[in-house]
Ligand code: SF4
């Protein structure tokens with residue numbers, strides 16, 4: 001092992017990161033650990049979900065589990081026609097796209113934008129945007145407390161909580 | 172049974188060996204490049220479109236898969252039907268089956284719109300789909316054949332090899348039936364809607380697989396200068412003759428039954444009379460060059476004993492096989508769907524027209540790459556493991572000489 | 576408990592408010608809209624139910640030969656049509672197309688729209704190896720593009736040529752109609768609109784042009800306009816010999 005290809009270096013880096021991710025929620029109290037990927041910079045979201053909460057779930061939760069929410073919502077929407085908006089990918093795009101100097105939206109999957117800055121850093125390929133729109137097209141329905149409530153019925157959140165809980169047990 | 176047969180790796184040191192390997196590797200690399208290009212750009216760079224949705228890659232893939240099942244036939248005859256003269260050929264037969272199947276599957280997978288979702292194909296199953304069943308059948312075939320080969324090649328396991336051979340034999344029949352059913356289930360298409368598709372594919376597999384087997388056998392014995400006696404070779408070529416005739420018979424029945432059913436008259440007319448390229452391929456290549464000519468050569472009193480003629484006949488069968496699959500697959504799709512019987516139909520989406528297809532160089536390269544991969548596997552395997560008997564001389568294979 | 580019912584109530588209020596806006600907008604257009612609007616808004620968190628089955632009746636006697644309003648409306652709504660610059664004409668996607676048929680015996684010609692017929696026993700679903708093709712409880716046949724591997728077996732199986740494969744990278748898709756390279760797609764019966772209680776774009780466009788050749792509605796509801804129309808006069812399903820019990824039916828052929 002005299003030489004080390006870029007790929008194996010990235011892999012080694014990921015391996016080093018793994019325990020970090022795994023222990024992220026186990027140490028409470030004391031000095032607050034930096035979240036994984038905190039050193040990356042990407043555009044601030046255009047809006048916050050509510051006064052108390054930035055995203056549709058606490059940021060720590062979203063960093064770790066955003067894909068589970070999106071995946072669950074995907075199956076609910078495609079197969080069962082459930083159209084709640086809270087975990088809809090379109091709403092992610094609505095909030096997290098940034099505008100360039102001319103005031104035009106930059107596609108969310110551009111290299112330095114919200115999704116890809118992290119995903120390319122972590123070498124996790126996503127193909128959401130082969131099919132999904134990468135810029136806001138219609139206004140968000142998650143702006144008002146009232147519509148937020150309408151879009152996040154207890155039932156669905158419970159579903160997801162159960163899903164996450166059962167997955168947590170399985171691990 | 173006495174195990175007097177000696178199997179040995181080929182030497183694989185000659186320049187010819189390395190040229191062969193290098194050539195195959197080059198073709199595989201080209202095919203890899205073509206695939207990357209197609210996947211990166213999307214299928215618009217191919218000749219396939221929304222009218223002809225399965226193109227050249229499928230012709231190659233289905234040929235390889237069908238031939239794989241047929242290649243194992245030689246081993247089955249030795250094991251299941253207890254014909255001793257076929258036994259020394261069992262190992263090569265199993266190896267060829269595995270290699271051809273892998274080559275075919277790779278081509279099939281690489282032509283998907285999303286080859287990157289192979290894991291999806293392996294984890295989401297719709298058990299109503301004959302296609303999903305085929306995925307299981309193919310994987311099972313690989314496993315069964317590997318076990319079968321192991322039992323043949325490992326002395327301690329020899330006593331289990333008959334049952335293993337039986338399983339492989341049955342599995343193979345089911346597999347080809349499954350492949351044929353991929354078409355048989357397409358009730359909407361006049362060209363395919365026939366139960367006879369499945370058994371026809373079984374017979375086709377015998378013929379294609381044996382032709383490939385004969386060619387590979389002759390080449391490997393010729394190039395390694397190992398003796399290959401007339402007893403084995405003539406037995407195989409006579410068998411090939413029987414299979415060619417059987418395929419012809421099935422093609423005849425298939426077309427006759429179609430002529431009997433009024434709703435199939437259109438497609439029959441198209442293939443047999445005025446389908447242009449498809450009619451030409453059917454009559455000239457499939458029937459003429461691919462069936463009648465090799466039949467005549469095989470049973471000809473002098474030609475039938477000439478080795479170049481036998482090799483040519485086998486090659487012709489393979490060419491005919493490609494023509495046959497092309498006619499079934501592409502011709503079947505080129506013929507317009509009958510949605511409004513009794514009406515002349517036209518639209519911006521090519522309704523009511525004979526669809527055209529011209530395969531792109533990328534698709535053909537991918538397909539040829541599948542063949543190269545199969546041959547590469549065989550070449551490497553006979554180099555590192557004991558697949559080929561040292562001699563297939565008449566004295567070595569003739570059971571009577573031994574049993575005395 | 577009370578918390579959750581409050582939330583659900585809010586959801587319904589929200590929908591009623593939106594439905595009100597939609598109705599207001601519709602009232603500006605010719606009155607047909609209101610009478611053809613077949614669906615009440617379903618709460619966003621409620622799954623589709625098999626108590627309904629959506630369908631379309633195509634009255635070919637009303638379909639104008641030079642009209643392609645339904646096709647353009649579908650292109651605009653779902654973003655296909657001009658999205659594939661590299662693909663040849665044979666390779667471009669078609670969710671709905673206008674077909675001209677001419678009686679071979681009499682020479683009488685007419686046009687009609689063809690799209691996914693939303694079969695009750697869809698061959699495309701039967702053959703799909705991964706289950707990406709599926710039939711929603713309310714009868715709409717869809718492709719789950721997340722698990723479609725692009726094998727095109729469904730296209731081989733569909734008797735109506737209703738499906739298309741996307742041959743190249745796409746950009747600027749509509750958020751409500753995701754579609755992309757390497758997957759198969761077809762008419763969704765505008766599921767995103769139907770789920771909001773609206774009618775498919777093609778049906779709306781046909782009415783807006785005053786042809787009224789398309790009636791959309793719930794085939795299971797005896798009192799829906801489509802059920803009444805089907806009961807009142809003759810209609811056929813295409814390739815009836817296949818016994819697929821299609822959701823799209825035709826009158827006048
Ligand atoms: S019309 Fe074709 S695509 Fe639509 S449900 Fe029937 S078989 Fe499937």
Ligand code: SF4
Pocket residue numbers: 702703704705706707708718722723724725726727728729730758759
């Ligand atoms: S192309 Fe997609 S939807 Fe069609 S059969 Fe294959 S996996 Fe299923």
